[in-house]
Amino acid sequence: MRLDLKLTGCRALTMDPARPAAHTIGIWQGRIAGLDEQVEDLSAAETIDLGGAVVLPGFIDAHTHLAWNGRRTVDVTGLDTVAAVQHALADAPGTAWIEASGYDRRIMDRPLTAVDLDAISGDRPVYVADLSGHACVVNSAVLRQLPGITSDGWLTENEQLAARSLRLPYSVDEVVDELRRSAEQVLAEGVTMCAEAGIGAGLIASSPLEALAHQRAELPIRVQLMVSAHVLHDVAADPADGIARAIDLGLRTGFGDDMLSLGAMKLWTDGGMIARTAALTEPYAGSDNVGQLAEPEELMRAAIADAHNAGWQLAVHAIGDRAIDFTLDAVARAQSARPRPDARHRVEHCGLVRPEQLGRIAALGMIPVVQPTFLWAYGDDYSEIMGPGRAPWLYRGRSFLDHGITVAGSSDRPVADGAPLRGIEFMVRRRSSGGRAVGQDEAISVEEAIRAYTLGSAYACRKEDVLGSLTPGKLADLVVLGDDPRTSDAIAGIPVLATMVGGNLMPQRSA
Numbered sequence: 001m002r003l004d005l006k007l008t009g010c011r012a013l014t015m016d017p018a019r020p021a022a023h024t025i026g027i028w029q030g031r032i033a034g035l036d037e038q039v040e041d042l043s044a045a046e047t048i049d050l051g052g053a054v055v056l057p058g059f060i061d062a063h064t065h066l067a068w069n070g071r072r073t074v075d076v077t078g079l080d081t082v083a084a085v086q087h088a089l090a091d092a093p094g095t096a097w098i099e100a101s102g103y104d105r106r107i108m109d110r111p112l113t114a115v116d117l118d119a120i121s122g123d124r125p126v127y128v129a130d131l132s133g134h135a136c137v138v139n140s141a142v143l144r145q146l147p148g149i150t151s152d153g154w155l156t157e158n159e160q161l162a163a164r165s166l167r168l169p170y171s172v173d174e175v176v177d178e179l180r181r182s183a184e185q186v187l188a189e190g191v192t193m194c195a196e197a198g199i200g201a202g203l204i205a206s207s208p209l210e211a212l213a214h215q216r217a218e219l220p221i222r223v224q225l226m227v228s229a230h231v232l233h234d235v236a237a238d239p240a241d242g243i244a245r246a247i248d249l250g251l252r253t254g255f256g257d258d259m260l261s262l263g264a265m266k267l268w269t270d271g272g273m274i275a276r277t278a279a280l281t282e283p284y285a286g287s288d289n290v291g292q293l294a295e296p297e298e299l300m301r302a303a304i305a306d307a308h309n310a311g312w313q314l315a316v317h318a319i320g321d322r323a324i325d326f327t328l329d330a331v332a333r334a335q336s337a338r339p340r341p342d343a344r345h346r347v348e349h350c351g352l353v354r355p356e357q358l359g360r361i362a363a364l365g366m367i368p369v370v371q372p373t374f375l376w377a378y379g380d381d382y383s384e385i386m387g388p389g390r391a392p393w394l395y396r397g398r399s400f401l402d403h404g405i406t407v408a409g410s411s412d413r414p415v416a417d418g419a420p421l422r423g424i425e426f427m428v429r430r431r432s433s434g435g436r437a438v439g440q441d442e443a444i445s446v447e448e449a450i451r452a453y454t455l456g457s458a459y460a461c462r463k464e465d466v467l468g469s470l471t472p473g474k475l476a477d478l479v480v481l482g483d484d485p486r487t488s489d490a491i492a493g494i495p496v497l498a499t500m501v502g503g504n505l506m507p508q509r510s511a
Contacts, residue, residue: 003028003044004503011484012055013447014470015454025055027476030502034472048505053497054484056450057469058192058477059420060457063315063348063369063410066196066223067170067206067213068133069185069418070178076128077102081109082116085128090120097167100128101414103137105154106274106381112137114153127167132274133203133415136160157271157294161203170206175213178206182413183219187506189419190479190496193222195410195461197315197348198266201230214260221501222477224256224263224461226315229303232265242338245306253313254462258475258502263461264315264346265307268294270323273351273374273382274415278320280352285387291320301330308334313344313462315369319351321393328360335364346408346460352386353396362403367460369408370395370452372423373416375439379432392439397427397449399442408460409453424449425491446486476503 005027012022012035019035026032026039033039074092079085085103092098098121105111117126117139126139135156142163143151149159170178186194199210205228207213214223232245246252255262270293271277276284279291294300294317307314308331318327324347331345347361350368361368375382375395383391400407409427411418427449430440444452458468466475482495498507 001028001033001042003033003039003042004046005505006039006042006044006047007055008047008049010050010053010055010480012470013450013486015057015451016469016471018471022470025470025478027503030476032470032472032474032476035470038472050480054481055470056190056479056481057454057467058479058499058501059190059453060193060461060463060467061186061191061410061413061418061420061453062195062408062457062460063197063371064186064194064413064418065133065198065204066182066186066194066413067175067178067210068204069414070181071099071101073129074098074100075102076100077104077131080107082112085112086116086120089117089126089128095124098124098126099167100126101131103128103130104274105130105135111154114139114143114151117153125166127163130275131415132272134160134272134275134277136163138163142166156275156277157292164203168205169208172207172209172213172216175206175210176217179213179217179219183217183221186413186418187221187499188496188508189421190481190499191221191418191420192477192479192499192501193224193457193461193463193467195224195226195263197226197412198228199225200228202228202266202268220504220506222259222467224261224463226263226266229265229267229307232303232306243306243310246310250310252311258466263313265312266315266317266348267300267303267307268317269300269326270294270318270320272319273385274378276385278351279322279326280320281322281325281354282390284385290322293323293326297326300326301333304330305334305337308340308343308345309338313346315346315348317348319349321352321354321357324350324353324357328357328364328366331364331366344460344462349412351395352390352393353399354393355399358396358399358403358405361400362405367406367408368396368400369410369460370397371410371412371416372397372426373411373418375430376422376426376433377416379438380434380436383436383438392441394439395442396439397442397444401444401448406456406459407452408457409449410457419492420453421485421494421496422492424453424485427452428491446491450485477501
């Protein structure tokens with residue numbers, strides 16, 4: 001046997017307990033052929049000495065938004081005055097919609113309104129997206145097309161979706177360009193697979209043809225598509241099948257190949273903390289606001305049951321503890337009515353978890369898909385709006401693991417920094433960008449944090465048989481780092497030297 005590639009002189013952390021470390025990796029036909037003595041005597045078409053670099057399995061981002069992240073809009077990130085936002089938008093090119101992203105109402109001198117946008121937009125519709133993805137500000141040209149909605153321009157959740165729907169769809173060519181831009185970025189951060197969290201319809205949708213855009217894009221990373229539950233529709237299946245609603249042809253989780261496949265069905269049960277719409281059992285500190293559930297409970301419960309019955313893995317967006325209560329109740333009811341062993345239903349975000357909810361998550365075998373960089377970026381704010389009693393419950397780590405719960409790491413890019421090394425550092429240090437300690441009892445070890453972004457995310461995406469560890473027989477996806485996260489004092493700053501997908505090594509371009 002002649003290998004395609006042999007990597008020597010590496011310090012590999014394999015994440016495989018059967019062989020935790022290796023110094024030589026053999027690759028053949030896109031898979032790991034063997035480690036160390038298993039391949040040392042084999043010849044190879046190419047041998048690369050990594051000079052002592054650290055090698056990890058490729059990072060898997062289990063919840064991200066590639067198209068949204070790659071979209072070209074006016075960037076108003078960090079702008080904190082109405083005048084500054086107006087100035088940024090006034091020169092927007094073209095004659096159609098003016099779209100902006102990165103708006104943060106919390107830092108503004110005063111909230112942006114439709115009247116402010118009218119002053120610089122003329123007849124052009126304007127859509128300024130809140131950085132959370134759960135709110136926006138629009139001008140009067142948009143409000144006039146939304147009968148029954150009374151607003152000063154600030155829209156959240158379903159009202160935001162109504163405004164967003166006026167702009168959609170983006171063309172397939174636009175989405176392809178967005179995907180390719182994002183793929184280049186994530187590769188530079190060591191990410192080899194992404195789960196695109198919600199295509200086809202809903203808040204994050206770009207087009208009803210998004211799957212086609214992914215096919216056409218032929219990205220250099222692996223992608224798993226989460227289909228929005230909004231596209232479920234009645235089907236005339238045999239009553240014996242027990243499937244009332246599905247997507248066309250009965251497609252479900254697992255369809256596709258190792259490069260592009262269908263993952264979970266995405267459902268929303270509440271909003272977000274930045275927009276103050278995540279559903280809580282007790283109000284946000286200093287207010288009487290408890291957030292909101294996304295839809296009437298009977299509609300959400302029916303969607304969860306129908307998707308479960310149709311064989312989908314569920315990815316249920318639930319940030320606040322009240323939304324998590326609803327999610328656990330609805331999933332338990334669906335499983336009781338139609339048991340599915342190893343369904344691996346997921347709780348996307350799982351942001352505020354009361355102590356008594358931990359056992360229920362474990363008992364149902366659900367997987368929290370967390371975004372540690374939320375607390376790095378917004379931990380100061382989140383701690384204030386939760387108060388000292390609830391802040392330690394935010395985006396847990398140690399408590400999940402101690403209850404035997406698999407944790408999957410992700411980013412929700414572009415809502416926060418998408419770099420896995422940043423997320424790993426937060427899971428270990430539990431300190432915000434402002435230096436604030438956030439739930440330090442939830443800190444985990446470096447290896448446990450790496451596991452969340454490798455084997456944990458692979459398990460959440462039902463790919464642990466082929467990804468997540470450097471194990472012979474698995475796909476040859478890996479990341480080469482300039483330092484060892486286990487000993488580094490600045491994990492987020494470790495350089496990513498190269499990323500490999502399916503045996504194709506892509507060194508980082510020099511600046």
